[in-house]
Amino acid sequence: MTATQTRSDAGLATALRISVSRLARRLRVERQAEGLVSLSDTQLAALAVLDTHSPMTPGELADHEKVQPPSMTRVIAVLEERSLVLRAPHPTDRRQVVLTVTEDGRALVNQARRRRDAWLAKRLKELTLEERALLRAAAPVLEKLSQA
Template sequence: MLTNPQKTESAANLRTDAGLASALRVSLARLNRRLRKQGTGHSLTPTQLATLAAVERHTAMTPGELAEHEKVQPPSMTRVIANLEERGLLARTPHSTDRRQVSITVTPAGIALLKEERRLKEVWLAQRLKDLTPEERATLRAAAPILEKLSTT
């Protein structure tokens, strides 16, 4: 029986934490790229989409909080907010306790865009999952909480 040397080498590399880290990094980056392509055709950048989703998750944020959360400089976040506001996806309202600040909230149009974006990605991924064996899907079900833990720590 002939074996694929690359697969044998990859399996051997998965035995170490460094090899597993490398394989996960490559696979997750590739999956993330594929998922990004499944979007609605809205022409938002990944930063704009992440910003919109962050504001939705947190209900309302100041521009400074948003910049800190997204790990970008405040002037960059100001430009992102302005662009999303211009498109009608975010709105600025006076801050409830500090008149020098504004709160950023997602508009109904922004919520609808995020909802459709997620729906399209989930449809694509669900279709891909159908190509897997029941055992492979069971493995992914077991791995999902672990991947979530990695992404939040």
């Protein structure tokens, strides 16, 4: 590796960190600007996890989302009150609770996803074909970075 590439790579970490963080913040803001959903980040994230992993127990959900069980209790209370999830007794262990996402819950998750994608899709259309191709190739690399 040449000295130029080494310098360039040192700058790459900074440049990538800034551009990724900034775009992520923008995506959050654009989602909130859409309003209407009126669920907090954590509430929506928990619902999205249930959408793909349902059924789960509150404990599993808390572990997955890296929050403490009491925090998840409150999140679930909100989701249940809005009929987005169902709480049912565990078939064999009566200490546990089984959570399942409702049809309303799935619909809301999908709506939220579409709304977040909408802003980005619009911005992507303003790019050149080459730029989009570049991002298409870069997306899996970014994904790999975050899972390292």
